[in-house]
Amino acid sequence: MNRKMPVKRVRTKQKRLSADDRRSEFVTKATELFAEEGFGGGTRALARRLGVTQPLLYRYFPSKDDLIKEVYRKVYLEPLEIGWEKLLSDRSRPLRVRLQEFYEVYTDAIFNRRWLRIYLYSGLKGLDINRWYVGMVKDKILTRILRECRHDAGLATQSRPSAAELELAWVFHGGIFYYGVRKYIYEAPVLEDKAQMISDALDIFLAGFERMAESATDRRRAPIKVVG
Amino acid sequence: MNRKMPVKRVRTKQKRLSADDRRSEFVTKATELFAEEGFGGGTRALARRLGVTQPLLYRYFPSKDDLIKEVYRKVYLEPLEIGWEKLLSDRSRPLRVRLQEFYEVYTDAIFNRRWLRIYLYSGLKGLDINRWYVGMVKDKILTRILRECRHDAGLATQSRPSAAELELAWVFHGGIFYYGVRKYIYEAPVLEDKAQMISDALDIFLAGFERMAESATDRRRAPIKVVG
DNA sequence: GGCTCAGTTTATCGAGCGATCACCAGAGAT
DNA sequence: ATCTCTGGTGATCGCTCGATAAACTGAGCC
Structure with missing residues (x-):
């Protein structure tokens, strides 16, 4: 040699x-x-x-x-390799545990400077792949979460979530996402314990969903229009 | 002529x-x-x-x-012209009403394609002015909101909020902010009724804060069990 | 009218960009 | 040792960029 x-x-x-x-x-x-x-x-x-x-x-x-x-x-396909369906839909485990673990794994995958910056840059360019990703989050994560929540609350499992439910889930999801943006894009000080942040966010989301589910049984929520 | x-x-x-x-x-x-x-x-x-x-x-x-x-x-100074202190700290009005109105006014100011895109672009550049803005949101909005919440819940009004409280407020605030990003950056379909979105987000935030305040009296911040 | 001065244009520079083409070089097969 | 195939280089093109210098122009003033 x-x-x-x-x-x-x-x-x-x-x-x-x-x-x-x-x-x-x-x-x-x-x-x-x-x-x-x-x-x-x-x-x-x-x-x-x-x-x-x-x-x-x-x-x-x-x-x-x-x-x-x-x-x-x-970059876009990276976080998809973690098997979402099983984590979210395995009803042999408590919903709270599933959600906690899913968001810990999911944020482990996307909360880094590289992924978040590429994601935001491409989002600002308005590319199809970004729209596809957002739609996928909606269909594969939020819709699934809502279905599990409805099942857990003993509500009828309708095929598609209402617009108000979906928005609730989006605000929850976005709040968690924004934690990553604050930490890795803004480089602002954040609560270091990510799992704790997720846990707290889950607490208020689940409590809020319950309340909403309760009030939905009494009086019907007015249908809310969504633009396409 | x-x-x-x-x-x-x-x-x-x-x-x-x-x-x-x-x-x-x-x-x-x-x-x-x-x-x-x-x-x-x-x-x-x-x-x-x-x-x-x-x-x-x-x-x-x-x-x-x-x-x-x-x-x-x-751009950065634009949303500052709306008199936050009065909206948030006027204790002659119910907290819920103040928060609702504040977020409606605040989002009216920043939820537009121009502001959000400039904000994100400058955030990606990591400029001082962006850090300044984030710090200002923390000090002038979130800290103030938390102080009012503590007061409303009959808790001691400490000078500075705890890290966990602050994070709770950030996730809430970020969830609302992300609504704007979804609508004006991703151009994704959102619940059109912005006031409704704010109202729902406030519901779960306030409910969550209450629970946290209650469990804080036990010196314990265990995850809140979800009744199924 | 003619002067002045500030707002505007024409022409151009040097650097950096994405992209192309002809050429070089070294490992493996013969 | 030589051939060949392919990964890699040097030189360069056309274009756009931010920026500069000098020339132009038109409203207001005397």
Whole structure:
């Protein structure tokens, strides 16, 4: 291996990676760069992070936009790998426990500088993938949570939650989400114990849902219009 | 007035504004542009919106950064003109009513595409003015709300709220804020009745605060059991 | 009328951007 | 040892950016 070492030093930067390795390295470092600088971050700055030259990027991606799309795909799909259905819908465990664990796991996945910044940057661009994600949170998380809450409260499990219920869940979810924004985007001091924050938020959400469920049995809630 | 009209049309673009007018026009249109495009929006695009040429900007602002700072100043100070102290601290009115009215007025001020986008863009840049604003929300809104809540619950009005209380208030506040983000940044469907959303959020926050205050008398802040 | 001065434009600079093309170099097969 | 294939580089193009300097212009004043 190292017999017959030539006088000329080997390049400190290890070059000549396999195509797959180099490609995924581009995506990884691009995620870091774009998280910090926004998607205006330059291809030259990206190449510098890899220790390669800028044109090399174009051997792996037709354009910067394609690289960005790859970054989206990776970032948006990251938190989906944690098996939500089981955590939320396993009725052999108490609802309170399920919700606590789900939000601890979910926030473990998305509460970091990289994910949150990419998410907000792409949200500001108004991309389809962002809308898709928001819709997925609604359908796969909030709707499911509400269904479990209704079941737990002994209410009829209707197929779709009411607009008011959904909004309640959104405000709850958004409150937790905003904890991450405060900590990792604003870098503001927050209550360090994340699990405690989730627990407290859950307390008031569940108490609020109960109250709402109770009053719903007495008098019917007025239907509330939602724009599409 | 229109006798003896010369052949050559008068310039459609009204030029030669007074210095003050032109300057504030720059700030106004820059706010709109940066809200849409982010602060990467170009000075030429800005000039086009005013119907003038790009170098004119530099007669009014030494650099683009100075213009941006002016935009911050205007945007961040906008919602401060609504007299918070009176709305929150006027104990002649019921707490619930004060909070409802405050959040309706406050969200009227900040829930619009322009404000929210500028706010998020500047938040992502991690600027001092953003930290200042977050600190101000904490000191001038949340701390005040908590003090009023403690007073209302017959608890001792301590000078500063506990970290857990503050976090509770932040999650509540963040949940409401996130409503605006969902509507104006994500452009997702939301419960159209903003007052209703605030009312529901207040219900669960106040109920949660009460419970927390009750259990605080036991020197114990155990998670509240949900009756099923 | 002619002077003045402030608001505005024309022309241009240097730097950085994304992207392209011809070329280089080194590991593996022969 | 030489060939070949492919990962990687150097040079450069066209464009846009923020910023500067000099020239223009039109309303108000004498």
